[in-house]
Amino acid sequence: MNIDMIEAAARRISGHARRTPLLSSPFLDEIAGRRVLVKAEPLQHTGSFKFRGAWSAVSALDPEVRAKGVIAFSSGNHAQGVAYAAKLHGVPAVIVMPEDAPRLKIANTRGFGAEVVLYDRANEDRDEIGARLAEERGLTLIKPFDEPQVIAGQGTCGLEIAEQAAEMGIGEADVLVCCGGGGLTSGIALAFEAHAPGLRARPVEPEGFDDTARSLAAGRIERNARMTGSLCDAIVTPQPGELTFPIMHRLCGPGLSVSDEEALRAMAAAFLRLKLVVEPGGAVALAAALFRPKAVEGDTVIAVCSGGNVDPALFREVLERFG
Amino acid sequence: MNIDMIEAAARRISGHARRTPLLSSPFLDEIAGRRVLVKAEPLQHTGSFKFRGAWSAVSALDPEVRAKGVIAFSSGNHAQGVAYAAKLHGVPAVIVMPEDAPRLKIANTRGFGAEVVLYDRANEDRDEIGARLAEERGLTLIKPFDEPQVIAGQGTCGLEIAEQAAEMGIGEADVLVCCGGGGLTSGIALAFEAHAPGLRARPVEPEGFDDTARSLAAGRIERNARMTGSLCDAIVTPQPGELTFPIMHRLCGPGLSVSDEEALRAMAAAFLRLKLVVEPGGAVALAAALFRPKAVEGDTVIAVCSGGNVDPALFREVLERFG
Incomplete structure (x- = not known):
């Protein structure tokens, strides 16, 4: 698993996947207390980075x-x-x-x-x-994350972020990534290692399901105590992958976690300020950027919104409570 | 008012406005019976092409x-x-x-x-x-539409569509544009005249407020009988502009109109299939692309979603009825 595989995946994917935009809003900057850039993977084909x-x-x-x-x-x-x-x-x-x-x-x-x-x-x-x-x-x-060519494909998202950050003159930033099995996080981290060493990928998980954050802190794979009970169930996995964990352990910053309510608030903020539909599990990175400012370093934070496949009934509830 | 002004506006705007993506979904293609491409101006700064x-x-x-x-x-x-x-x-x-x-x-x-x-x-x-x-x-x-530098700025959206269509090998298509005073429609039409003569801009309005369609058909400016009563009120104007109408009359195809309900259905489709938040007045072009297929020509239709600044309560209603 190396950068050559990611670059080869980028060549195969060119013209087929979308180069998703980095979105922003002064209203989000104000909440976070720093510049917030949002990589908008809900706009990818099928509504997610997958x-x-x-x-x-x-x-x-x-x-x-x-x-x-x-x-x-x-x-x-x-x-x-x-x-x-x-x-x-x-x-x-x-x-x-x-x-x-x-x-x-x-x-x-x-x-x-x-x-x-x-x-x-x-x-x-x-x-x-x-x-x-x-x-x-x-x-x-085709396995969902613990598969080299899948990690390579998710890494193309990191290549794009590296390019987009360079275009904006951003050399250093924390890049917060919604993390389940770690395919996206590890792929992005490998892309940064080669092309944007000042960008640091950091996994974000739902509170109580922070197997990756605990595994990174412990230096060995730890499991979640349970698999149910989070609105962000799309990113709840039993444990980090056998392939993804060593990459994350070598390259990623400490993990963060947010509550379900913070994820829902981030969904409402993305609706209001970015006009982007985000699902709960796809919103945890933005939630951490907005609501955990002390846990993040630097003048700019990049949050990867990873998907937008949300049930309309849940989205209505989000707008009713937080819109 | 000419293409040089639009190109000069594009140079001034470069790096400041977003080059918004052209989105698509096979589910929208199936509804419309042809390929549908959506220019996503809700992702522009401040949530609209304005x-x-x-x-x-x-x-x-x-x-x-x-x-x-x-x-x-x-x-x-x-x-x-x-x-x-x-x-x-x-x-x-x-x-x-x-x-x-x-x-x-x-x-x-x-x-x-x-x-x-x-x-x-x-x-x-x-x-x-x-x-x-x-x-x-x-x-x-700064007037909202009947002002040359404003029309020039809106025309940069047309330059982008011309480039994006060329990248995809699309030489001919109807391009449906949400139309109020005609600043966006006329600017896009001027950009196409110079750079994509096979693309045809066509204004789309709410039913009962189709002053531009009637004006184009009559060859002279006609007024709306009333100004209130449409959910798409953001694009209801008394009449086409003095500057914008002659441009539209020279360059645009016939106008279309859709019902409020069709606009709301298009908003739900954009939520479900594109993960994009669109306001009612910004959804009329997509509604025409989806629900008026016989009024459109060609294998591909491009719809400009012009804005996404929608009240959360109305959006909830859209999801409840059509999500």
């Missing part, structure tokens, strides 16, 4: 292998990214989801061209179903 | 004149654009607003650095107040 890693992984496959198709386990942003990347490559995608997944997510994944295979969480084994389908059809599994 | 015209006008002033400050009459997007453009130039801005304007708009305009002067609609004359202030302080009036 399209980058999915495109990178699908495009890196040998054409004959790719033609047989890909498979992923996900009910969320990774599923949509893999589905659409496969569709644009003209190859089949199978997404394995629990049958109680939200109907909208199932419909969206189908809308991006995938075959959705539902399973019964109580009585069926997801991995067994996936392994059988993969073998029967010759499908390649 | 910042372009305001920056252009303020930056074109003689420095000694500019130093005395600028004045505008507006309770909406033009006010915020002028306020912020003046602030970034380090010169005073006075915005004259009715005292019953929404508090949020007053607060936002002040937040962008302007002095807000309120007047009593029933008993005071706005123009008289403005003229007195302008004379006392040497302020320059």
Whole structure:
């Protein structure tokens, strides 16, 4: 896993993923007490950065292998990214989801061209179903974060931030990244190591689900005590990845965490001030930039808003409470 | 009023206004029956294209004149654009607003650095107040659309669309533009005349307030019968401008109009599929692209979403009804 893989992913992705803008507002600067720049990944295809890693992984496959198709386990942003990347490559995608997944997510994944295979969480084994389908059809599994070509794809977001910061004359800044398994955070950190050594990637997690922050502090992988109970469930994983953790441990600054309410307040701020739709898990980095100013260093902070696939009912609640 | 003025405005605006992205989603393509590209002006500074015209006008002033400050009459997007453009130039801005304007708009305009002067609609004359202030302080009036440097600034949006369409290999398309007084539509049309003759600008208005469409059809300026009663009130003007109408008459395709409900549905689609916040008046062009496919020509349609400054309560209603 190195910068060459990220640069190769950037060449493969060029013209296919969007170079998302860095947004800003004087109102956000005032809340944070410093300049805030927001990398707007909700504007990426499929509404999250996950399209980058999915495109990178699908495009890196040998054409004959790719033609047989890909498979992923996900009910969320990774599923949509893999589905659409496969569709644009003209190859089949199978997404394995629990049958109680939200109907909208199932419909969206189908809308991006995938075959959705539902399973019964109580009585069926997801991995067994996936392994059988993969073998029967010759499908390649695209893992959500602990996969070099996926990390390389997420790293293209870091290359863009490095370029955009340089264009603005920003040499040093904390770059706050919404962190689940660490694919995005580690990819961005590798990009900065090579191209913007003054930028420091720092993972941000929901309070109570800060496995990465604790792992970084302890110097070894620690697990979350539980997996449920956060509105930011899209970025709750059992633990940092086996591939991503060593990269984050070597390159990243200390982790931060924010409350669910702070994430919702950041969503309202992004609505009001940036005209950007952000999901709870995609808003934790902006929340830390806005509401944890003492934990951040420097005159400028960059926050990566990682996704915008939020249920309309929850978004209404956010606007009612904080809009 | 010519292309040289637009290109000069583009040079002055470079590095200050955002080059907003062209967004897309396969879900929108499916609704429209053709490829839909959305120019995302809600991501512009102050949340609408108005910042372009305001920056252009303020930056074109003689420095000694500019130093005395600028004045505008507006309770909406033009006010915020002028306020912020003046602030970034380090010169005073006075915005004259009715005292019953929404508090949020007053607060936002002040937040962008302007002095807000309120007047009593029933008993005071706005123009008289403005003229007195302008004379006392040497302020320059920045009109919202019928002003060459404002049209030139809005035209920079057209230059960007021309470039972005060329990058994507699009030589011919209808470009639907939310139209009030016609500053944005006429500026875009002039940019296309010089740089993308296969792109055709077409104004889109709220049903019942289609003064521009009727004026284009009649070949002379026609007025709206009334000024109130549309949710898209931000783009309701009495009639097309004296400067903008001849340009639109020479260069634009026929106008379109959509219902308030179609505009709200387009807002919901932009939320769900583009993660973009759009206000009702800023959504009429997207609504026409999605819901009036027979009125549009070609394989690709480009819709300019012009602004995103929408009240959270109205946005909640949109999500409840159509999300």
